[in-house]
Amino acid sequence: MKLHEYQAHKLLRDFGVPSPEGEVVFDVSSAVEAYNRLGSPVVLKAQVLCGGRGKAGGVRLAKTAEEVERAAAALFSLQIKGFMVEALLIQKAVDFDEEIFFSLSMDRSSKCPCVIVSPHGGVDIETLALEKPESIYRIPIDPIEGITPQKSLEIAEILAYSDGIQGLRDLINKLYSAFVGLDALLIEINPLVRTPRGDFLALDAKIILDENGLYRHPQLDFLTKDRCDDPLLARAKELGISFLPLQGEIGCIVNGAGLAMATMDAILARGASPANFLDVGGSSNMTKIEVGFELILRNANVKAIIINIFGGITRCDEIARGVIIAKKKLNTSVPIFARMKGTNSESALKILSSADIVTSETMDELIETATSFLMA
16 A cells, blocks of 8 residues: 555654654645745645656745745646646755665565665665665665664664764664554655754655555554545455556556566566556456556556456456446547457457457467557
């Protein structure tokens, strides 16, 4: 479960992680009222469940009520990677001297939590990894021992802090406590800043929670009831659809997580990029397909959609009818490529062919046809 930034800050403050004073708002007038309470200057941040909002114009500085009103109006009309901005985090702007990248995540290869840090925060970690790989440090954490005093000292020293080191060590311990205490898969602070007074603040915050652990945290029920939660994603969850937006150009509708991953790998192997992970599950139906199409088509970067179904319990003809209904209802002109094998697959292919949907016999043929279309 991805959290909005304002939600992440709220949870981290419960563990003692400091961040700038701020308020979440859902309309322009509330943004101006928040500014009047916080004082000048403020930073307005679009709340969307994807990265790259800064480059997309989703973060703006304002020094007057008039600037806040104009900026908020512009942000609420903004779409970032297919996500409409429905909420803003208004934060008091702060001065800082240094920026750090800090994250905690689960490392599957070492089967333990891993701290990733860099003294160069505030930039895309992917870009930094390419341009200055030597400036990124990975420190595995023994899940039994946790962050020991020696380990926190090691991390602080990597970041080259000789003064104020105890404050940084304390913050590292608090972040690790939040990571474990929330059953998190990721906590990322970029940037973690140091103010002229020597204090450390989480200027930004990203958290991904393990949904399988939510039953242990009834205090987090508000996350699923939050006004800013995406109603379409909530609907998908109710239907048992697993969806994760990515940054590619080929939308994917697949039944089964393994087949979905294999489909994405095959797309990448052909030199294209998947726009999403979407597993409609083993008992797929027309409603699931329609919701899947809606999720995919919110991404303006999608240039083609692949449907890869292996029907056992799933009836391929029912899926095909769902595709036709979704195509007409959403009035999309995005090319659709389909491969269906299994129960009633012959009927399904006839249904799809009658609607000018390109069909394939094999998965390899499906991927080759779709990617060749994009690269033509």
